[in-house]
Amino acid sequence: MKIDYEAIGLKVGLEVHQELDTRHKLFCHCPPKLFREEPEYTFVRRLRPSQSELGEVDPAALFEFLKGKTIVYEANRETSCLVEMDEEPPGPLNDEALDICLTFALMVGAQPVDEVHVMRKIVVDGSNTTGFQRTCVVALGGEIEVEGKRIHLEQICLEEDAARKIAEEGGVVRYRIDRLGIPLIEVTTAPEIGSPSEARKVAHAIGRILRATGRVRRGLGTIRQDLNISIRGGALIEIKGVQELDLVEKVVEYEAMRQLRLLEIAEELRSRGLKPEDLEGLEPVDVSDLFRETRCRILRRELKRKGRIYALRLPRFGGLLGRELCPGRRLGTEMADRAKFWGGVEGILHTDELPGYDITAEEVEALRRRVDAEPGDAVVIVAGEAERCRRALKAVLERAVEALEGVPSETRAANPDGTTHYTRPRPGPARMYPETDVVSIPITEERLRRLRENLPEMPEEKLRRFMEEYKLNEKLARQIIDSEYTALFEEIARSLKVSPTLIAVTLTETLKSLSREGVRVDLIGDDALREIFKLIEEGAMMKEAIPDVLTWLAEHPDSTAREALRELGLELLSREELEAIIKAKIEENIKLLKERGPRAFGPLMGRVMSEVRGRANPAEVQEILRTLISERLKGLEG
Amino acid sequence: MPNLQGYRGPLRELLERSGVDVGDLIRVEKGGRIYEGYLMPRLETADEWHLVLKLRSGYNIGVAYEPSMRVTRLGAAVKPEFRPPPLPEQRSGLPKVSIISTGGTIASRVDYITGGVHAAISSRDLLSIVPELADIALVEADILYSLFSENIEAQHWSGMARKVAEKIKSGAEGVVITHGTDTMGYSAAALSFALRNLPVPVIFVGSQRSSDRPSSDAATNLIGAVTAAAYAPFAEVVVAMHETTSDTSIALHRGTKVRKCHTSSRYAFRSVNARPIARVVKGRVEMIAEDYRPRGDGELELQDRFDERVALIKFHPGFNPSLIEWLVDEGYRGIILEGTGLGHVSSKCYGPLRRAVKEGLIVGMTSQCLWGRVNMNVYTTGRELQQIGVEPLGDMLPETALVKLMWALGVSSSREEALELMRRNIAGEYSDRTLYEEVRP
């Protein structure tokens, strides 16, 4: 189905988060890097939602706390100190990170604030050991141009990245605190984006300008998007954590579709005559006895564990729970998300998909009778501990009430396919209060002058210059500017006598195609990439060896390119070794030489090269082969 | 008088002229730029050239003053109102625990507009913020002082001791004292000496992370303290704080053996030359010490006088011995030396020390090593110091020795009586044996 986005009033705002490439973290002197080894130590904490003056506690946060969620943090001494552990007050704000943010602000014409105030934004999911994220507004306003359309920016913030979630199981969440405290720039656009493809283009354009500063980190997870999406009559939905720029378009498309379908369902419910009061006072009913003999494995397992089965009638919802909202997501899926979050059950079953899952038509009939379901009603069942079942079905009922109204306001998270799932109700205005441990920083005119005088070029200028200075064709120049390697390309092209086109092709097409083959090219460090071109410049490595060396380095991220050559047997052969190989080849093919004389050069060259490819320079092979053939021919004559 | 907390100079004048107060929704125009938000108070220690604005997004920014700047009031301040959540029901039949607050913000609420943190110390507030307490004990809370830890003096130790006595008399089965952490060790030592023949546990508790933040250790420490006050089998003065960086265990340190050993961490409090007496894990008190004073029903005896004319002096290379002379001239009655190693000071100090002893001062020796005990028989210096009349104080902590000497002089009628008290183990300040302990960070 083709959606007319203008007609449905689609409005999208983007929040782009990008890690900055600084020498140390935002509030301490730890290096901004992650560790792959086992943690050196762990510690256990609980976060308690703090109470505001208003006596309000974020309901979802309170719920998580009451569930008794404990948090296990993993750490090592190389990547974190007492600051990340919330055992020592933060140091002053990292000046280098602030400069990068100000630089970006000046590049997009935003107005830096006169004085930066660090705030604490309450986050109690455990991703911050403090229970809040430190964040500050660095500049307001600004704009970017995307295909002739101006998109306004609302604000540019500098904040600390959160800990990485490693696992969650049975009320215990594991986070690794290495990432905590890495500086992040957050760029927020006004909700002016009108289509999925425009959202993708805006995300790319912001990414390009960020990279143009030359001071951003690269690799998986170093750039993340949050999206705010609404359509007319729908609701503002916040979607967190879109890691791939290319997924932005899909997420917007599916979300617009989801909201549209939810509005249609609301309309349909109203036309079926459903009133809000019809959903009042509906109670979950224990129906465990109906399934004593069931063949449904899911239900049997729960009953065996002494669990119960509860059912809830949803009047006039028949056929709607199974209706698809976007690929693979139905209204039933939305209800299941809620049941899982609030009830901790594994999922729900509903009459739109039954009989099925080995539940028989007779069982469905008995179920409908038990809850007095009329034709056109739907029935939802859940299995598990009785209290959990009741909580889950209460959440399902709440979702049903919202279905009658249209689109509920929520925070969602992106799935890898671009669809989204419920994570929590949309929090009220972010609870923020001043971070009193960090002094405010005045932004002086002098500092801005210094930054203005050293502004990096904008991507378009850079494109022209790359084509001219490095003789790249336009396609390749665009690719390198769109890549995460713009700064590295220029550094290598300037410092080494290696063809800039080779460098650019390697850093774009070669890496991309390896990545498509599943090679973790994001693990290859800048130093290793520099070394590869250094070896080529020295004549110690053939350019044909590049893909193999990169693949090996991705598997051995702590090794050097020279080690890769050695391990792969791709070290260049010495002249003596080469001569020996060629001599042997000639003797092997002495018959050919006798038959064809000097014209045997072509086939012999091919046979030698297939043995030494990547380990010898073809020009050198050619030269040696010519000499040795003529010597051998003389010998034959003599 | 407008409320313009922290604003000074021309900026304050401008704000006054514009008729705005802190908390008001205002518009600021300068040089073609317009900002809208709530006017926030300015930190007294910050410069006078920026006004602080809370934007609608919740972020604060500073806007620099300019003579041409215009400020307009768009709306009045909204006074935050505290609507406490319903109180948990107090179960009957639970032990009665009294909570005495002396300062610190172990229980507090944050004002999300100004960022101000307000202490919440009534029983109601405590229960609404840490509802778990209602399941542990029948708690009753009192405010005795609202003091920063560094402003606590000997008179406050006496006040605390008397308040504890009053609470025990009226039936408390355990007492919790909330206290700023910096000098909590001194207060715990003071009460260990002042409360003689103690029948119930007295638990000092504080927090290293203020309770306005979700990661605060305040609630866990308080829950541990109340659990110990209600159920611990011992009747001693202890400090209840995190045992490690995890929220899983609260250590109970004997008041005479505890010291704050880290500036900021949750696990800052350590028992020195001793193990903690017990810990609270999963809501239960687990005893570690075998030797402790059990709960009893004896009569509490209050010995709450302290003599503040005692000094704690740390010896160091280049130490000027006339400091000792000065103390004698000033009428001091006792000196605790923090000597080097086994308990030494330079021979330059001999003369002044001789004079101090001759004039009736009690001079005690502790070690700046903290771990281990002084021994003044090993080297000549130690033997000479003993000859002069310097009293070796075993493995007593320097701070505990200071407090004990203040107490001994306060409650004795003669130097000899005070000296005898100093030598006697009153509240576990001496241990006979030094055990091997792996040093933890």
Ligand SMILES: [Zn+2]
């Ligand atoms: Zn650190």
